[in-house]
Amino acid sequence: MLCSISNALRYLTLRHVSRPVNTQLLHTIMRTMTSKAKATPTPVETHRVVRDGQEFTEVREGLARILNPVSAKSDAQKNSKGDEEVQKVFYNPIQQFNRDLTVLAIKAYGEDVIAKRKKFNENKMNKKRKRTTEGDERPQKQGKPVIGGGEVPEAVYGAANPVDATAMDTTEDNVDAVCDDAKDKKKPETHSTGTAEEPSEQATGTTNTEEQPQDGTHQRKPLPPPFTILDALSATGLRALRYVQELPFVTSVTANDLTPSAVEAIKRNAQHNGVESKINATQSDARAHMYSLISEEVAREHEANPKRFRRAPPSKKYDVIDLDPYGTAATFFDAAVHAVRDDGGLLCVTCTDSGVWASHGYSEKAFALYGGIPVKGFHSHEAGLRLIINALATSAARHGLAIEPLLSLSIDYYVRIFVRVKKSPASVKFLAGKTMIVYSCDQGCGAWETQMLLRNRKVPNNKGSGMFYKHGLSMGPTSDQFCQHCGSKMHLSGPMYAGPLHSADFIKSILDELPNASKEVYGTTTRIAGMLNTALEEMCLPPPPDNTPKHQDDELAALEPYPFYFHPSYLAGAIHCECPDEDSFRGALRGLGYEVTRSHCKPGSIKTNAPWSVIWHVMREWIRQKAPVREDKLKENSAAFRLLRLGDRSASEERSKVKVDSEVDKLEVVFNKGLGQDKSKKGLVRYQMNPKENWGPLSKAKGH
Ligand SMILES: [Zn+2]
Incomplete structure (x- = not known):
């Protein structure tokens, strides 16, 4: 029992907090639609504040406020009109679109995940009550429980997180015991921001686990189900601050950065926003932080002992990991697939090095980073998305993990990709058949041809009772050395991902909620609506006719039937x-x-x-x-x-x-x-012109 208590306490320490978000305020804001639609980000509101005797400039974005020391160095640039334009390293307003989109995407993802977990818990509790009513006191069977007679989806009950669902079941005896234990250890509230290794007392959630009604009865308040996010390259902590304040279901965000000054800024900003209990500021190399979870996973699995009905402690893997580096995120892919939940965890990835993945200037570097050669031509940005997704997919595949792209966007000078990660060696078998070489007539007419590395084919099984997917070899080149339309040289690109770039259901879930998002908080909703509708329309081209019988793995084998575009x-x-x-x-x-x-x-x-x-x-x-x-x-x-x-x-x-x-x-x-003509969608802001002159990625911050 002691072991169980200490394990659960560790779990609570990292995943629960004492100060809930003001959900009523948030709800009001989300439902408020007062401002006029704007295609450009809401002008950033700034003013001076004094904190602990030091003067800062306060910048507001979404519900977050970040402080920048007035003495902070600025990169002063002259634009073409000669006006002095100051771009500070600490805040890039152009990226507000990225941040707004990410908050709304995590909201859509998180609400779906929470609903599934809640349903799972309810089913489990109903079964437990039924057993109790029937007087059946036999212990529960080990292994995956079932819902409605079928196997529980892995998204609900993951292979690597088999105890999370039970751990969040707040009526379980062990959690109750922890609540009592934690209450006894309650200390006066402090304002220090905890770290992953030494979480603050506030982060334990001890003040939010129980309440004492005036009539003297003892009622337990349910703990919120855990939902954790890693902001791996956090800088000022702006993203982390927005996640904890704008997403009510988020219980903890780890805001990590390599530099002491950034971690100091994260702590200061967390206090300034009054959310220090929900933000763990850590100073570490992002890869080291993410890889550290491997040893913890090994220890966790070691503690589990099914023969003695002993539960493993909860996994510390994150529900969501946000990689938003300056330049490429490729160097973080392997660590990230280890640190995100493998039962459907969400990876959010930004790569700003479009000069590498969307041009032929640095093909050798693109291969080193992403394992493929970029395409030259008008459609190079979609090819870049596919190169990056392939790099993610192969990083994951080495560990038996499959990825599912939910939303893959080429935005201005960068890409933003949202993928779901799931442990599924069976799905990984389909990857080579969803990976393509591209032959491009990049010096002539612009035509292209594609070829898969393997062929995922449905063939009859030996018994003749059904079909199965066979992963067979592809024949030699599908293209001649010269273009069949204009006779120019064909050049080779890839390998790159050949599956769908988006999930239509995921895009729809974001679009459905978009009208409820306040334009005062989310200044870029007009552009988000335009871009997501356009992305959704990309998927409307009908696939080629398929006369073979339907198979349960058809979705795993699905290809993008008509990749790329021309002008x-x-x-x-x-x-x-x-x-x-x-x-x-x-x-x-x-x-x-x-x-x-x-x-x-x-x-x-x-x-x-x-x-x-x-x-x-x-x-x-x-x-x-x-x-x-x-x-x-x-x-x-x-x-x-x-x-x-x-x-x-x-x-x-x-x-x-x-x-x-x-x-x-x-x-x-x-x-x-x-x-x-397409009359039905007139008025959509599908594409954004450059918001201002000389814009783009800001100077790389020192220490990154
Ligand atoms: Zn040609």
């Missing part, structure tokens, strides 16, 4: 013609029976299920019908010359390997503007 101006540039307007081009493809949407990555992008042979046929028809070109000006061996099928046709085909599809050439193309 009509890129095509027009390849054949030196006037650029078709977006509506006419979309109308032409739709008139031929193809679906057309757009990518959130780039304004003006066209994403379609039409093959490149059809796309180039449409462009040839555009020239013939609408925008003739001076053919005599085109060089004989140029891509434009071949794309327009000029000169001696048979000789041209032989020389350049250009293939001609005579059936496609017969298609009648009509440039119907009306058919190309």
